[in-house]
Amino acid sequence: MSPPSMMGPRDRGAVQMPRLLGRAALAAVILAYTVYTIGPFLWLATMSVRTTEEISRDHYAWPKTFHWEQFHQAWVGSNFATYFWNSALVVVAAVMVVTLVGAAAAHALARYRFRGNRLVYAVLFSSIVFPPQITLISLYQILVGYNLYNSLFGLTLVYISLQLPLTVYLLEGFFSRIPQDLFDAAKIDGYGDIEIFFRIVLPIGMPAISTALILNFIQLWNEFLFAVVLITDPEKRTLPIGIRSFMGENFQDIGMIAAGVMISVVPVILAYIFFSEKLIRGMTAGAVK
Amino acid sequence: MATVTLTNICKRYEGPSSQLAVDNVNLDIADGEFMVLLGPSGCGKSTTLRMIAGLESISSGALSIGGTQMNNIPAKDRDIAMVFQSYALYPHMSVAENLAFGLRRRNFPGAEIDRRVKSVAGTLGLEPLLARKPHALSGGQRQRVALGRAMVREPVVFLFDEPLSNLDAALRVNTRNELIRQHHRLRSTMVYVTHDQIEAMTMGTRICVMNGGKVAQVGKPLDVYWQPADTFVARFLGSPPMNLFPATLVSDAAGYRAQNEALATPLGLWDQQTLARASAGPITVGVRAEDLHLNREAFGTSSLGKVSGRTVAVEPLGAETLLLIETPAGECTARLPRSISVQPDENIDLFFSADAAYLFEGATGKAIFNDKPRALYPGQGLAQ
Ligand SMILES: Nc1ncnc2c1ncn2[C@@H]1O[C@H](COP(=O)(O)OP(=O)(O)O)[C@@H](O)[C@H]1O
Ligand SMILES: [Mg+2]
Numbered sequence: 001m002s003p004p005s006m007m008g009p010r011d012r013g014a015v016q017m018p019r020l021l022g023r024a025a026l027a028a029v030i031l032a033y034t035v036y037t038i039g040p041f042l043w044l045a046t047m048s049v050r051t052t053e054e055i056s057r058d059h060y061a062w063p064k065t066f067h068w069e070q071f072h073q074a075w076v077g078s079n080f081a082t083y084f085w086n087s088a089l090v091v092v093a094a095v096m097v098v099t100l101v102g103a104a105a106a107h108a109l110a111r112y113r114f115r116g117n118r119l120v121y122a123v124l125f126s127s128i129v130f131p132p133q134i135t136l137i138s139l140y141q142i143l144v145g146y147n148l149y150n151s152l153f154g155l156t157l158v159y160i161s162l163q164l165p166l167t168v169y170l171l172e173g174f175f176s177r178i179p180q181d182l183f184d185a186a187k188i189d190g191y192g193d194i195e196i197f198f199r200i201v202l203p204i205g206m207p208a209i210s211t212a213l214i215l216n217f218i219q220l221w222n223e224f225l226f227a228v229v230l231i232t233d234p235e236k237r238t239l240p241i242g243i244r245s246f247m248g249e250n251f252q253d254i255g256m257i258a259a260g261v262m263i264s265v266v267p268v269i270l271a272y273i274f275f276s277e278k279l280i281r282g283m284t285a286g287a288v289k
Numbered sequence: 290m291a292t293v294t295l296t297n298i299c300k301r302y303e304g305p306s307s308q309l310a311v312d313n314v315n316l317d318i319a320d321g322e323f324m325v326l327l328g329p330s331g332c333g334k335s336t337t338l339r340m341i342a343g344l345e346s347i348s349s350g351a352l353s354i355g356g357t358q359m360n361n362i363p364a365k366d367r368d369i370a371m372v373f374q375s376y377a378l379y380p381h382m383s384v385a386e387n388l389a390f391g392l393r394r395r396n397f398p399g400a401e402i403d404r405r406v407k408s409v410a411g412t413l414g415l416e417p418l419l420a421r422k423p424h425a426l427s428g429g430q431r432q433r434v435a436l437g438r439a440m441v442r443e444p445v446v447f448l449f450d451e452p453l454s455n456l457d458a459a460l461r462v463n464t465r466n467e468l469i470r471q472h473h474r475l476r477s478t479m480v481y482v483t484h485d486q487i488e489a490m491t492m493g494t495r496i497c498v499m500n501g502g503k504v505a506q507v508g509k510p511l512d513v514y515w516q517p518a519d520t521f522v523a524r525f526l527g528s529p530p531m532n533l534f535p536a537t538l539v540s541d542a543a544g545y546r547a548q549n550e551a552l553a554t555p556l557g558l559w560d561q562q563t564l565a566r567a568s569a570g571p572i573t574v575g576v577r578a579e580d581l582h583l584n585r586e587a588f589g590t591s592s593l594g595k596v597s598g599r600t601v602a603v604e605p606l607g608a609e610t611l612l613l614i615e616t617p618a619g620e621c622t623a624r625l626p627r628s629i630s631v632q633p634d635e636n637i638d639l640f641f642s643a644d645a646a647y648l649f650e651g652a653t654g655k656a657i658f659n660d661k662p663r664a665l666y667p668g669q670g671l672a673q
Contacts, residue, residue: 113303181377184344185438189391190365203381 041265047258055254070259078249080260082235083242088267090152090238091220094159098216101160102167103175103209107201109168110176111183121172127165136229143230150232158226163216170215174208175201210275217271221264239264291355291368291445291478293318293341298350300336300502310336312502313350318480323472325493326482329525333502334482335450341480342448343367355445365394370439371448374455376431378423384434385410385419388441405441412471413437429460433467440471449481453488465491486526490514498522515663520654523575523647529611529622531575534596535651536618538568547574547594547648551616554594557643558659571651578611580645581623583631592643596621600635614639 047055049066074080109121139158140149148154178201186196202209224240231237237245243264250256293316300311311333318324326334339345341352343364352359359367370391378387385406392402410416413433423431432452439447452468453461469492472479483489489496490510498505498513498521506518517523517531524530536549538556545556545564552574556564576594585593598616605627612623614637623639631637644664648657 179375179377181373181375182379184339184342184364185371185373185377185379186390187344187364188342188369188371189438189442190394192365195394200379204379206381 048262052253052255074260083239087239090156094156095216097160098163105168106171110172124165167212213275292320294353296351299348301348321476323479323494325489325496327489327496328499332499338482369446370442370444372435372452374451376435409437409441447479520649529578531577532621534574534618536574549618551618552596554646555592555643558661560660573649575647576641578622578624580641581639585640594641596639
């Protein structure tokens, strides 16, 4: 409850008018941006349930009958399922390892004072600054050298190394703001370092961890460059490469392509819904003040 | 139940600063005692407490709890519990889970955990809050949960680090009384850190005043107030702080007097030999603000000291009035009845009983203890 205002209604109007205008302007910008980003996606979504014939008649029409069978056909009629599961395997494994190892490293950097702490941090940070493409050739050679070229396991390792620095950086910033008193209290309550990591740091760090999770998932799910260089076997293709060949196979069937692309987007949306920072923040509200 | 003994405890933090955060602290805390560590910010109170807790390593010296050497025992095995200034409640756990967290780790049977949580929640009035998360609690409620989390453990020593300083004034008084009550009920050893002299005076069985990492004085609250060991303690305890004036000892037919440009007082409480020894160097005279009076008639025939100066400020506080005067020997504050009428910028004399005077060595600030008891404080012996 707020205390009664000292201002009369007139003064209040005078104060609030500019604020209202500001809000309206902000809303307009957000609306424009939303249309700009959601528009193509909605268009794609409508096309995925229309046949190519319908689409060529009117590109932008709302679907009259929903041709859900296109999804089924895309899934079974080509290697789409293989690509999808390859991607799922590589990305889920990489994201899991990155999250766990990244969180542990971030916790160590944020909480423990040891010689070289800031040096490790600086090295990690510098690897975020440089574009990852410059490591492509050396990674290729390393993978060939260790017999990991053209293997999903090798690609998973590359993905882990690509995403780890940013994850550590992101989580370190958050973890270092968790009050030291919580760790001291847990220590006095009898918990050791490892237990404190799992029972205090991870639950309290959930908002940041979920952000890192979504970020890593989306980036790796859509990753094209490293996958196309490091995988040659068609059976081992991930979705971003697979979709290209899928497009080649169906190059006249726009509706089919749209259905395939929609399938590839679904996991990203699911990941976002499940790990949405807002959602998690609501569950752990008041964790860090 | 346990004693806590600190022997020559030092703490040097790693880093560029070579200064000792805690400097050769010796302290014997008796079983069931409520020991208050009191001092200004940065004097090493928290560091001392955290060394007792096992959260900070001990650079040198020995710590024992219940007669067992604890230097290298980890915090979790010391059987202590701590209440933090920030409360440090686990934000992702309910109140009940917060209370049970420490017991769970120690593998207490579920029924015993339930019993203890219920009993402590009952004592502290936390039952309606057990299902809530800390963010849905008020400051006072969080404080009680933090206290409860320590109590369910039934530790041999409770440690508190300024647990009341985040509460508003009214709640602070309530919680202070609650803590005193719990100490009487539990009879556990408690070590309590604060910078608030009222908390120290009202709660402590004994208080340990710290300054710059060193122990300045240990004693019962009133003993420390009446017989401060040095000028630091004299000024730190008491509000407004004790007035101090540099002065010299001069002797005439009537014996030794302390005097300077603004002040003169006979010294009835000290033997002639003591004063003769002290007269070799400069001294400091101390008078508490509440011992200063406007009219000499109040004293009858007893020997009087006098301070003269010019009034700078008159601060009516309602129950009493603070009078600030400027003298050639420094500023001086008097705590006078609310009925006085004094104007600013007026020449004025303030009187005090010679029994209210304190003497300190000018160079070191150490107290020159009186040889005869202070009649002003009946019932008190000579605390050293
Ligand atoms: N972790 C630390 N690292 C380095 N110096 C510290 C650390 N903690 C406290 N200090 C220093 O030690 C001294 C005592 O601090 P502290 O025990 O917290 O004082 P208090 O609790 O009495 O305010 C201060 O000078 C402080 O700057
Ligand atoms: Mg402190």
